[in-house]
Structure formats: C-alpha cells, structure tokens
Amino acid sequence: xQQGLKEKAIQLLKDKTVDRVVGWKAGEFFYDLTxxxxxxxxxxxxDFVFSVFSGANLSKYLIAESRKGGKxxxxxxxxxxxxxxxxxxxxxxxxxxxxxxxxxxxxxxxxEKIKAAGCDGVTAVREEGDGLVAxxxxxxxxxxxxxxxxxxxxxxxxxxxxxxxxxxxxxGEEQDAGRFAEVEKLERMTPEERYSFWRGxxxxxxxxxxxxNVCPAxxxxxxxxxxxxxxARNKAAAxxxxxxxxxxxxxxxxxxxxxxxxxCSRVCPQHIPLHLLNRKFIKDIDELYGEYQAGADMDTxxxxxxxTKGDADPSVVYERxxxxx
Amino acid sequence: MKKLPLSKIDELFxxxxxxxxxxxxxxxxAGQAKFTVWQEGLALSQKLNTxxxxxxxxxxxxxNLVGFKxxxxxxxLIESRDPAEPFVLFGVRACDARSxxxxxxxxxxxxxxxxxxxxxxxxxxxxxxxxRPAETCFCTVFGIDPTEPAGDVSCWMDGESxxxxxxxxxxxxxxxxxxxxxxxxxxxxxxQQEKTREILGKLPLKDLNLKGFDGEHMMELFQSPKWASxxxxxxxxGTCTFVCPTCQCYDIEEFNTGSEVKRFRCWDSCMYSDFTxxxxxxxxxxxxxxxxxxxxxxxxxxxxxNDGMYGCVGCGRCLQKCxxxxxxxxxxKTLGEDKK
Numbered sequence: 001x002q003q004g005l006k007e008k009a010i011q012l013l014k015d016k017t018v019d020r021v022v023g024w025k026a027g028e029f030f031y032d033l034t035x036x037x038x039x040x041x042x043x044x045x046x047d048f049v050f051s052v053f054s055g056a057n058l059s060k061y062l063i064a065e066s067r068k069g070g071k072x073x074x075x076x077x078x079x080x081x082x083x084x085x086x087x088x089x090x091x092x093x094x095x096x097x098x099x100x101x102x103x104x105x106x107x108x109x110x111x112e113k114i115k116a117a118g119c120d121g122v123t124a125v126r127e128e129g130d131g132l133v134a135x136x137x138x139x140x141x142x143x144x145x146x147x148x149x150x151x152x153x154x155x156x157x158x159x160x161x162x163x164x165x166x167x168x169x170x171x172g173e174e175q176d177a178g179r180f181a182e183v184e185k186l187e188r189m190t191p192e193e194r195y196s197f198w199r200g201x202x203x204x205x206x207x208x209x210x211x212x213n214v215c216p217a218x219x220x221x222x223x224x225x226x227x228x229x230x231x232a233r234n235k236a237a238a239x240x241x242x243x244x245x246x247x248x249x250x251x252x253x254x255x256x257x258x259x260x261x262x263x264c265s266r267v268c269p270q271h272i273p274l275h276l277l278n279r280k281f282i283k284d285i286d287e288l289y290g291e292y293q294a295g296a297d298m299d300t301x302x303x304x305x306x307x308t309k310g311d312a313d314p315s316v317v318y319e320r321x322x323x324x325x
Numbered sequence: 326m327k328k329l330p331l332s333k334i335d336e337l338f339x340x341x342x343x344x345x346x347x348x349x350x351x352x353x354x355a356g357q358a359k360f361t362v363w364q365e366g367l368a369l370s371q372k373l374n375t376x377x378x379x380x381x382x383x384x385x386x387x388x389n390l391v392g393f394k395x396x397x398x399x400x401x402l403i404e405s406r407d408p409a410e411p412f413v414l415f416g417v418r419a420c421d422a423r424s425x426x427x428x429x430x431x432x433x434x435x436x437x438x439x440x441x442x443x444x445x446x447x448x449x450x451x452x453x454x455x456x457r458p459a460e461t462c463f464c465t466v467f468g469i470d471p472t473e474p475a476g477d478v479s480c481w482m483d484g485e486s487x488x489x490x491x492x493x494x495x496x497x498x499x500x501x502x503x504x505x506x507x508x509x510x511x512x513x514x515x516x517q518q519e520k521t522r523e524i525l526g527k528l529p530l531k532d533l534n535l536k537g538f539d540g541e542h543m544m545e546l547f548q549s550p551k552w553a554s555x556x557x558x559x560x561x562x563g564t565c566t567f568v569c570p571t572c573q574c575y576d577i578e579e580f581n582t583g584s585e586v587k588r589f590r591c592w593d594s595c596m597y598s599d600f601t602x603x604x605x606x607x608x609x610x611x612x613x614x615x616x617x618x619x620x621x622x623x624x625x626x627x628x629x630x631n632d633g634m635y636g637c638v639g640c641g642r643c644l645q646k647c648x649x650x651x652x653x654x655x656x657x658k659t660l661g662e663d664k665k
Contacts, residue, residue, distance in 0.1 A: 027650050027655065028529065028530065028644075028654055028655060028658070029460060029461075029529070031650075032644065032650035032652075033650060034558055034649050034650045034651050034655075035558040035649055036554070036557065036558060037554075037557055037558075056648075056649060061558065112645070115459075116356060120373065120457055120459055121457065121458065121459050121460050121524075122460060123460055123529065136460075137457075137458075137460065137524055137527055137528075138457065138524075200354055201354070201355075204353060204354075204355065206377065206386070206563075206564075206567045206568075207563075207567075208562050208563040208564040208566075208567045208594075209562045209563060209597075210560065210562035210563075210564045210648045212562075213560040213561055213562040213648075214560055214562070214648055222598075226597065226598050226599055227599075228599055228602065233599075235576055235578065235591050235593065236386075236387040236578070236580075236589055236591035237387065238580065266648070267560075267562075267564075267648035269376060269564050269567075269568060269646040270355065270357070270376065271355035271356075271357060272355070
C-alpha cells in the first residue's frame with residue numbers, strides 16, 4: 001500500500017497534476033509520523049510514509065493549503081473524506097485547488113495503547129497474521145492488532161470514501177461496528193453516575209486546546225476563547241466546572257457538523273474520551289431528526305442548521321430527560 | 326544508604342505524610358500516572374513517568390497572587406496566596422529533578438518570585454532512579470544520569486526493596502524521623518545501575534548532537550529556512566508546553582468577581598496566538614515564529630544566558646504527547662544537520 005501511495009504522489013508531481021502533496025512524514029521512530037507538505041519526488045521517496053500510524057486526519061490542513069496557490073494533492077482515508085466533504089460544504093476548502101486521492105484503510109493504531117499493553121521502550125512493530133509483534137528495549141512482545149487500534153478505528157463507521165478524484169484500492173461500504181455501544185452504556189447510568197463519570201474524566205483536562213485545534217469542525221479563524229476582546233477568554237478556570245463547560249459547549253457548537261472522526265480523543269494528552277460527547281449528540285440527532293451523517297454528502301443540510309415543520313419540539317428535551325424529581 | 330522492604334512501603338508513606346502532604350505518582354482513571362496526594366490505599370504507579378511534570382507542585386497552572394477591593398477612594402489589598410505548607414514530593418525522576426534547577430534560575434534570580442520560592446522551601450524532593458527508560462528518553466544528552474537522580478533524597482527500587490539515600494540537610498531531616506529504614510550496603514543499587522546503564526547505551530536518541538546550539542550561532546539558527554517545514558503542521562495547541570517540566574511562561578490577568586478584583590497568574594504557551602500580544606499588535610504573527618520561539622528559547626537563548634544550561638531535560642513528554650509528533654528531538658536533528 002505504502003509503495004502505491006508513493007508512486008502515485010511522485011506521478012502527480014511529475015506530470016504536474018499538482019504542485020505539492022500533503023501526506024505523513026517519517027519520524028524518529030516507526031510510529032511518530034508528522035503531517036507534512038512534500039514538494040518534490042525526492043522528498044516523497046525519502047520521507048513519505050503510509051502505515052497503521054498514519055492516523056492523523058489531513059483534511060483540516062487543506063483549509064490553508066487550498067489557499068496557498070497552485071494545486072495540492074491530499075491522501076485521505078475513508079473517515080478523513082467525511083471531514084473533507086463537511087469542510088467543503090461549509091465553504092472552508094477551495095475544492096478546485098485540491099486533488100483528493102482516496103485510500104482504503106484497515107484501521108490505524110494507537111502507539112500509547114501499544115505501550116500501555118506492556119511494550120514500553122518499543123523500537124519496532126511488525127504485523128504477523130492478525131497480530132502485532134513489538135520489538136522493545138526489553139525484548140519482544142506480542143499483541144492482537146485489535147487491541148492496538150485507535151478507539152475510533154475499533155468501531156469504524158465506514159470504509160466508504162465519500163469524495164475523491166482518484167481511488168487507490170477498493171471502494172468500501174458504511175458499516176455498523178457498534179460505535180454507539182459506549183454511549184448507550186452512559187445512557188443506562190443514573191444521572192448521578194453519569195455526572196460523576198464526566199466530572200471525573202473532564203477533571204483531567206489541562207486546557208491545552210489540542211482537541212479544538214485538531215478538530216475539522218472547529219475551523220473558526222479566531223476562536224472566541226483566544227480573543228482577548230471577547231470577554232469569554234478563559235486562560236484560567238474560575239472554578240472547577242469551567243473546563244467541563246468548555247468541552248460541553250464545544251460539543252454543542254460542532255453538533256450535526258461533527259463527522260465523528262475521533263481526532264479529539266486521539267490527540268488528548270490526558271486520554272479524556274471526548275468523542276463520547278460528540279457521539280451522544282450524533283445519536284440524539286439520529287433519534288430526533290432522523291439518521292444523519294455529517295460529511296456523507298454535499299446536498300443535505302445539517303439538522304441543527306435547518307428548520308423543518310417536522311422538527312422535534314423543544315419540550316422533547318424535558319420528556320427525554322432523566323431525573324425529573 | 327538505608328533500605329526498606331517493599332512490603333513496608335505503606336508504612337513509609339504514612340510516616341512521610343504525617344503533618345504534611347505527600348505526593349506520589351499514582352495511576353489516574355485513564356491509567357496514566359499523576360502526582361497525587363497519598364492517602365491510605367493509594368498505590369505507587371509502575372509507570373516510568375507522570376504525564377504532567379513535577380513542576381506543577383512548585384509552579385501550579387493557576388494561582389491567585391493578590392486581591393483588590395475598592396471602597397470609595399480606598400483600595401484594600403487582600404492577601405490571597407496559598408498558605409505555604411510543607412510537603413514531600415516522592416518519586417520524581419532525574420529529568421524532572423533537573424528541571425527544578427532550570428526553573429530556579431528563572432524564579433529565584435533576584436528579585437525572587439516569592440510564590441515559587443515558598444513552595445521550593447517547603448517542598449522536600451525524593452527522587453527515584455529509572456530502571457526501564459523509554460525509547461523517547463534522552464536525558465543523558467543533557468548530562469543527566471537517571472540511575473543517580475538528584476533531589477533531597479535519592480531512591481532506588483528493585484523487586485524487593487526500596488533504597489534510600491539522603492543528599493541534603495532537608496533530606497537528612499526527613500530521614501531522621503523514619504525509624505522503619507534499616508542501614509544497607511550499596512551493592513544492590515550499584516548492580517541495578519550497571520544494568521540500567523546498559524539500556525541507556527541502547528537508547529535511540531542518546532547521540533542527539535547539540536553542537537552549534539549556542540549564542541554564537543544564534544542568528545544563523547534563527548534565520549534557518551527549516552523552521553518553515555518544521556512548524557508547518559503545528560496545531561498551535563499548548564500540549565508540549567503544558568506537559569513540559571521546564572516551560573515556565575505565564576500570564577498575569579485580573580478577574581472582577583463583582584465584589585473584588587482577583588489578580589492571578591496562569592501558565593501561558595508561546596504556541597498560542599495571543600501570547601506576547603501587545604498594544605502594537607502581535608510580533609509573532611504566524612505559527613512559524615511561535616514555534617521557533619519555543620525551541621530557540623530552550624536550545625539557544627536559555628543556555629546563552631545561563632552558562633550553557635539547556636532548557637530541556639530530555640524527559641520525552643513532548644515526543645509522546647504532541648498530536649502531530651513534532652518535537653524537540655526532531656528540531657535538534659533537523660537544524661543540527663547543518664552543523665556536522
């Protein structure tokens with residue numbers, strides 16, 4: 001697969017289809033790939049990598065890249081194409097300046113999960129059958145690939161590439177891998193249990209803003225929380241609930257535009273399962289407004305940005321609420 | 326040197342927490358280590374290091390400095406600093422222990438920062454030698470020996486025992502009250518160090534070359550065209566700065582509660598778009614300048630102003646936590662290519 005992508009990137013540069021390529025660049029180790037812009041076939045040859053550690057969603061970079069003049073090629077995995085299309089819909093990416101190469105994906109891995117499974121000091125990982133063999137400073141360690149997948153990949157919503165100019169590999173289908181199971185687990189909790197679950201999880205927030213900055217749905221030129229003139233900037237929390245509120249508000253802000261790409265949870269240094277907030281909203285929207293997948297097409301309006309007479313009455317919130325005592 | 330069987334470690338923690346707070350690395354709900362106030366039943370983490378560094382205990386993310394209350398033409402100053410209380414910080418690794426030296430240069434230089442100083446004076450640092458360094462570790466590049474950590478007390482741990490060595494007056498004083506410790510030889514510790522040093526010799530980043538990262542090459546490094554590609558995919562988040570044991574930049578702001586104005590300080594990040602913003606505008610208008618600042622500070626400005634002491638301790642947190650896997654090791658290698 002990696003060789004095919006490299007050849008494609010080199011060909012696109014050589015035949016002048018594009019001026020540059022957005023991809024993943026080799027790091028110090030086998031797993032620490034960095035999103036990068038490649039300008040020459042030599043750079044591609046030397047550093048371009050596509051592997052199970054190419055988890056980073058490159059879509060958001062295209063907001064800026066599509067405005068830099070010339071044409072840029074981007075390699076997008078199925079879930080990345082949903083983010084890309086949602087950004088197109090929001091007029092954030094200049095489509096004519098991007099050449100999308102869709103690439104099929106079997107799921108990407110979480111190096112922190114691999115390390116937590118006992119592979120500290122890991123220096124190499126190879127696939128053997130269904131499993132991974134990690135070479136570490138302290139010997140070899142085997143684990144199943146399933147246990148190494150990023151949370152979002154373990155319950156992958158779709159192998160379908162919803163937008164591309166060219167496809168490498170097979171087109172896939174949407175699938176139901178049970179991504180709402182964790183949300184249902186939370187729904188089954190009592191309000192007190194749920195409250196204490198989220199208070200506990202969100203209490204670890206260090207307000208680094210990685211979740212916001214990586215999120216393709218958070219594409220405001222200037223976030224209100226970064227603007228000293230907004231009156232809403234909170235560099236320090238006034239109380240222990242303020243960071244909690246930040247995440248809740250952010251989830252509301254991206255509701256019905258969030259494609260469930262899972263980048264927020266992938267980048268959180270504190271392992272807060274932020275995607276569960278977004279996924280809860282997706283599930284609610286599905287139930288209240290009919291099934292809706294953000295980024296799946298160019299035509300439909302996100303339910304919360306549209307009004308129809310059949311929309312749920314606000315009182316439904318009260319009816320659905322948990323504890324009314 | 327003293328020693329204690331691990332079966333008695335709770336007894337030690339209990340004694341250390343008598344009359345003061347004891348912080349130890351313990352696993353949080355996500356299974357990552359965090360310095361946590363010890364109480365009966367809290368287990369020492371087996372992780373190599375905490376996600377948030379030990380600097381938090383001396384330089385917290387947010388702290389109140391002072392309050393103001395205005396009544397008519399009177400301004401009342403309200404003392405609002407945390408009361409300085411003694412505490413013990415147990416299980417600090419050698420990298421974080423070095424970070425205190427770096428922070429001291431900043432906060433204890435005259436005029437000393439009295440908030441930081443009070444915590445430094447009240448804190449006793451008990452370090453723990455490393456036995457299983459990670460592939461992301463490179464403290465040895467900065468002359469740190471993780472098998473011989475500094476601190477008021479240094480500890481080593483094997484499968485059966487904890488070894489304890491007081492290094493300073495504060496450490497001696499702490500040790501004096503610990504009757505459960507028995508005298509011990511140093512053989513076990515020396516053997517462990519030997520073994521760990523073999524691993525240190527295999528670390529992939531052990532040969533990071535800092536040649537040319539100095540004041541003499543300042544402008545050359547500052548003007549390197551490589552900053553553009555190094556910084557191009559930086560998200561501008563604050564993860565690296567917030568998990569970094571040596572990042573020390575902060576902001577001071579005021580908050581009007583309605584009845585009082587609270588002046589507080591909080592960590593700031595040079596990666597943020599409003600950092601250094603002033604009335605004339607933003608002198609670092611793009612992520613390139615912000616990104617460059619972070620690394621120039623640690624690798625060039627800080628050592629130039631502090632007798633060659635780099636502002637990095639090689640703990641590897643930024644390598645593990647950067648969302649796009651860009652970090653100081655990559656910066657050193659990329660810029661250093663021109664120096665060899």
